[in-house]
Amino acid sequence: MNISRRKLILSGGAICAAGIGASVLGPMFQREGRLVPGKPRYGFINGTEGPLPQSADAVIIGAGILGIMTAIDLTEKGLSVVIVEKGNIAGEQSSRFYGQLMTYKMEGETFMLHHLGKEHWRGMNKKIGVDTSYRTQGRVEVPMSDEDLQNVRTWIDDKKEQVSSSIPLNTRIIQGEEFKKRLKGATSNWTIAGFEEDSGSLDPEIAAVRMAEYAKKIGVKIYTNCAARGIEKQGGVVSDVVTEKSAIRTTRAVVCGGAWSRLFMQNLDVDLQTLPAYQSQQLITGGPGLPGANVALPGNIFFREQANGTYATSPRIEVIPIVKDSFI
Numbered sequence: 001m002n003i004s005r006r007k008l009i010l011s012g013g014a015i016c017a018a019g020i021g022a023s024v025l026g027p028m029f030q031r032e033g034r035l036v037p038g039k040p041r042y043g044f045i046n047g048t049e050g051p052l053p054q055s056a057d058a059v060i061i062g063a064g065i066l067g068i069m070t071a072i073d074l075t076e077k078g079l080s081v082v083i084v085e086k087g088n089i090a091g092e093q094s095s096r097f098y099g100q101l102m103t104y105k106m107e108g109e110t111f112m113l114h115h116l117g118k119e120h121w122r123g124m125n126k127k128i129g130v131d132t133s134y135r136t137q138g139r140v141e142v143p144m145s146d147e148d149l150q151n152v153r154t155w156i157d158d159k160k161e162q163v164s165s166s167i168p169l170n171t172r173i174i175q176g177e178e179f180k181k182r183l184k185g186a187t188s189n190w191t192i193a194g195f196e197e198d199s200g201s202l203d204p205e206i207a208a209v210r211m212a213e214y215a216k217k218i219g220v221k222i223y224t225n226c227a228a229r230g231i232e233k234q235g236g237v238v239s240d241v242v243t244e245k246s247a248i249r250t251t252r253a254v255v256c257g258g259a260w261s262r263l264f265m266q267n268l269d270v271d272l273q274t275l276p277a278y279q280s281q282q283l284i285t286g287g288p289g290l291p292g293a294n295v296a297l298p299g300n301i302f303f304r305e306q307a308n309g310t311y312a313t314s315p316r317i318e319v320i321p322i323v324k325d326s327f328i
């Protein structure tokens, strides 16, 4: 396997910026002493041309995947929707995620959120008429230890009891021939794994681009290089979203600012707690015989085949700076 590209996750920088301030921003964020907007990893999408509209039924702040999906949803409900984006469409986290949708070992609301995510994306290609890259890929996780394996068995049993009357749980332990088939070519002593058959995958270079194109097609207006500065209220209700270009009259504002949301909300006296974190991952070319699945191996090794045969891989390094701002 040759490493063809190795990139620090830009969004990690964004999170860092939210957490510890501009003085430590890396070169990707600073050019000639100025902040520069994040760039999508792939598939630049033009924003809407022309001046901002004077009013809209809803204004969304941020054109990452969250802002785009919210805009689609509100437009389908009959609202006129404008997105204002300080940089580029999907220029931050939403073109850099690892891309797995899974419920494995998850609990409570996180389990439900990921379950609903899988359901939602499963019908997306048909709905928008293009390939978003979503597919049911299946995820194999080799347990780290006997104790880990026992925990997975217990989790499967408990989850079946809790949810299987309403949600089919497609997670099981695999070994023998099925293990060999799912983890093609594994030559170590591994013989057993947890397998989530209906786990899904989305490729970060593709999904947000396709969804943004669809949003524009159904009438969402997306203004790039247009930072929101604040939200104004009259008589206790939202009246305007003020941007660096002009204000838009609206009674609905949705903040989808990713790592920057906390800073934005702080100006409105809303305390949105976040934990800044960096994470790096790589994109590598494939290799003969690699499993076409999403795989987690002991030793913090993760890889997932993308739709074009490359692999997202994440010998995961996560850094969470403990700074004063983390606790504000």
Ligand SMILES: Cc1cc2nc3c(=O)[nH]c(=O)nc-3n(C[C@H](O)[C@H](O)[C@H](O)COP(=O)(O)OP(=O)(O)OC[C@H]3O[C@@H](n4cnc5c(N)ncnc54)[C@H](O)[C@@H]3O)c2cc1C
Pocket: 009, 011, 012, 061, 062, 063, 064, 065, 066, 067, 084, 085, 086, 087, 088, 089, 090, 091, 092, 093, 094, 095, 096, 097, 098, 099, 100, 101, 226, 227, 228, 229, 256, 257, 258, 259, 260, 261, 264, 279, 280, 281
């Ligand atoms: C390395 C990595 C791996 C990940 N892996 C997974 C995974 O496997 N599965 C999974 O489900 N999730 C994963 N995630 C999480 C997922 O990527 C994020 O939850 C998702 O992309 C967040 O989307 P968003 O739209 O909220 O934020 P973003 O994509 O960050 O978008 C926010 C946008 O708001 C804009 N903005 C901010 N402030 C303003 C303002 N004042 N005015 C105008 N615009 C503004 C920003 O410029 C940005 O474009 C991963 C994330 C990372 C970093």
